[in-house]
Amino acid sequence: MAATDQTYRNQKTLDIVFAVSCILMLLGTLWMFWQDYDRQFKHIQRQFRDVEEALSEYQMLAALPSQEQVAEARNKVTAAKKEYEAAHNKLLSRERELMAKHDLADFAYRSLKADFDSKTSLYNIAVEHLGKAEEPKRQKELQEEAEKLYKEMSELQDRLIKAQDELDQIKQQINKEVTQPLEGPQQQFNRAEEELKKLTANFDRYAKATVQKRWKWDDIFRSLPILDAFESPTKIKQVWLPELTIDYGGFKDVPRFDRCISCHLGIDRANFDHASLKRLTLSPELARKELEKAEARKKELEGKEGSEEQIKRMEGQIAQLKEEVKRSEGMQKRLDIAREILEARKAAGENLGFDPDKLPTKVNWLKLDKGQIAMYAAHPRLDLFVDANSPHPMEKFGCTICHQGQGSATDFVNAAHTPADAGQEEEWHKEYGWAHNHFWDFPMLSSRFTESSCLKCHHEVTDLIRYGSKTEAPKLLRGYELVREYGCFGCHEIAGIKSGREVGPDLRLEPQPALAYL
Structure with missing residues (x-):
């Protein structure tokens, strides 16, 4: 058979197939990277930062002092500061004169002290050598040298005592003529500052937390793919429980690794109660809608037999919703007042520890469903569970020893949550794609x-x-x-x-x- 350049398969077709397979492999690799990066707990932790910011903002506005009180406290601080500065200015020339004397006396004392220490060291060395010398001539020379050094050391000691007395007299003079006259104005200024701090302590603390919890550009940068492997703001959190083992059906029980806190981030924080989290979602519009629904429900119940208790409960709910409407409508105004107070204090030169310009300009209303509220809420009875001072601290007991479930999982389905009833099961199936995990033997209770x-x-x-x-x-x-x-x-x-x-x-x-x- 004659030789030929013809290939067994068409080269162009092979090139096309190879190119397509390379593209598909690239897309598959990118998809794999994205699936690994786009984890459910990361979205939950990102949203929790917004919850923390909104709750800190709410607590800041709840602790908002009146502008009149802050202005009065600031005026007291300013007046006390001026009084102190006026008293200090009167004594400034005398203070400088005495401080100059003090510096000279202190320098003289330190110089004499250095010379005295040097002579003392030389004397001790001479005495040591004298004790080791064997020849009489050498002993005599060392004896004369030691006596000479001792005489010089004694003279320096007398001069040092006089220098110390002179320095002490100048210090007493400074205390009598400068420090004591300024004690009254200084104490008054300190009291005024303490009153201002006491008035604004909680407000400042929550305002600082609001600024710190905001999702900033550096958080975005650190959460990018690949970079999030180093110092990501979203990461898996877990509790290692070596003494509370679990039997996976093997030959040995293994320690538990509970990662529930990767999503249940407010589980040990008392201020993350259901009521507070629910409040963060009640914008003025939503609060008014809830009020209208409650009033309509009350009208439906009126006139029906045996509905007195229900109507009474609805009246309590309506009264509460009216308060919520009033509160939510006043939140924006309170935020504006808070910014004005902080800006005024910043302009007055007060060190706040944060930049008030970074506070939000509009109230941050969240959109949380009841499932998300339950997820971010604190554990009931923190005096009994989870808290570090409780009989069952989270660091020692974890979560799954009581609740069961797959503690090592970091998504809703694999954690083996169990619905309370058929209605919740259907709801979870629609919203979260929930299904019973047949591969886990310890479903959550x-x-x-x-x-x-x-x-x-x-x-x-x-x-x-x-x-x-x-x-x-x-x-x-x-x-x-x-x-x-x-x-x-x-x-x-x-x-x-x-x-x-x-x-x-x-x-x-x-x-x-x-x-x-x-």
């Missing part, structure tokens, strides 16, 4: 079953009653009481309950039932 986890440690159950009659797990304790009351352990073996009082006869035919039960 529904909220109504969470108290059952207390039995993992509180085997006696009754130790859940604290502070007299206060019960920490009322559902669990009620169930325990029902089991004992109805004698469930008579038929069912229950761990922790060995026996109880008899509540009924033996229903078996043999032996014959006792006459007392007939």
Whole structure:
């Protein structure tokens, strides 16, 4: 067969296929990078910064002092400062004269002290050499040298004492003629400043937090792909629990890694309660709509039999909504006043610790649904759970030891959340794409079953009653009481309950039932 340049396959077709496959591989790689970068917890943490800013802004406006009070306090500070400066100016020439004397006396004292220390060191060396010398001639020379140094050292010591006395006299003179006359004006100025700080302390703290929590350009830069691997403002947060292990079905239990706080970011912050977070969403328009709905609902109930209690509850709700409408409508005005107060204090030369120009010019109203509010809200009963000073601190107990679920997950579905009912299941399926995770053996307990986890440690159950009659797990304790009351352990073996009082006869035919039960 003759040789030919013809290839087995068409070269042009191969080039096209190769080019297309390269493009597809590039797109697939980019898609992979984006899928890895665009994680759910990052969006949640980014939104939480807005929540922190809005809540700090709300708390700042709640702590807003009146302009009159701030102006009065500022005037007191200014007046006290002028009084101090006037008193100080009168004594300025005398202070300079005395300070010049003080500096000269201090210099003379330090010079003598240096010479005295030098002679003392030389004398000690001479005495040491004298003790080691063996020849009489050498001993005599060293003895004469030591005596000479001792004499010089004694003279310097006398001069040093006189210099110290002179310096002390000048210091006493400064204290008598300068410091003491200025003590009164200085104390008055300090008191005025303390009153101003006391008046504006909380306001300033929340204003500074509002500025710091704003999402700035450097946050955007640090959250870019690849760069976010170094110092990203959004990162996975976790609690390592080496003593609270979990059995994955292998040969050894492994420590828990709970990453729930990557999304539940306000879980240990008492000020992130449901009511406060709900308030951040009630703009004037939304608050008025809620009020109109409540009033319409009340009208529907009027005239219906047995609706008195519902109407009473609606009246309380309407009164609360009216307050919310009034509050939300006044928020923008309060923000303008806050900016005016801070600008005036900045112009007066006060160091605020932040730039008031970076405060928002408009009230930051958030759009949070009930699920997001629940996610960002603090844990109930921080005196009992999560808080570092509680009996169950988060650093020691984590989350999944009580709630179950997949603690190592960082998205809603893989965390194995469990809906409370069929309605919530349908809602989660539509909004979050929720589905039961068949690959995880420990789904999260529904909220109504969470108290059952207390039995993992509180085997006696009754130790859940604290502070007299206060019960920490009322559902669990009620169930325990029902089991004992109805004698469930008579038929069912229950761990922790060995026996109880008899509540009924033996229903078996043999032996014959006792006459007392007939």
